[in-house]
Amino acid sequence: MDLPELLAKECISCSNKIAHLNKIQVRSYLNLLSNWRLQEDKLEREIKTKNFKQSLLLANDIGLIAEQQNHHPDLYISWGILRISVFTHAINGLSENDFILAAKIDKLLEK
Numbered sequence: 417m418d419l420p421e422l423l424a425k426e427c428i429s430c431s432n433k434i435a436h437l438n439k440i441q442v443r444s445y446l447n448l449l450s451n452w453r454l455q456e457d458k459l460e461r462e463i464k465t466k467n468f469k470q471s472l473l474l475a476n477d478i479g480l481i482a483e484q485q486n487h488h489p490d491l492y493i494s495w496g497i498l499r500i501s502v503f504t505h506a507i508n509g510l511s512e513n514d515f516i517l518a519a520k521i522d523k524l525l526e527k
Contacts, residue, residue: 427487430507434511436507436510448519478498
């Protein structure tokens with residue numbers, strides 16, 4: 417799979433049976449993303465911003481994507497920092513949904 421294919425996908429409902437990705441799958445997907453790291457079975461990214469307002473506005477933009485995908489990250493908003501943590505809460509681990517959402521967030525940040 418490549419990045420355009422991942423971006424074209426939509427998150428599937430967690431009410432369906434969502435499978436944990438194995439370590440090889442996780443590494444393969446992670447290689448498609450920019451500036452994300454693995455932290456205890458979660459994808460994390462930290463974004464430096466100019467101030468609190470910019471962190472908050474960016475969090476709101478990410479929230480809109482999360483609502484469209486019905487897949488919701490944990491967001492930490494602070495002065496000059498927005499930290500994003502993505503994992504599939506229903507399985508307490510990583511699924512393809514997490515990488516789809518992360519890729520869509522990366523696309524937003526390119527603007």
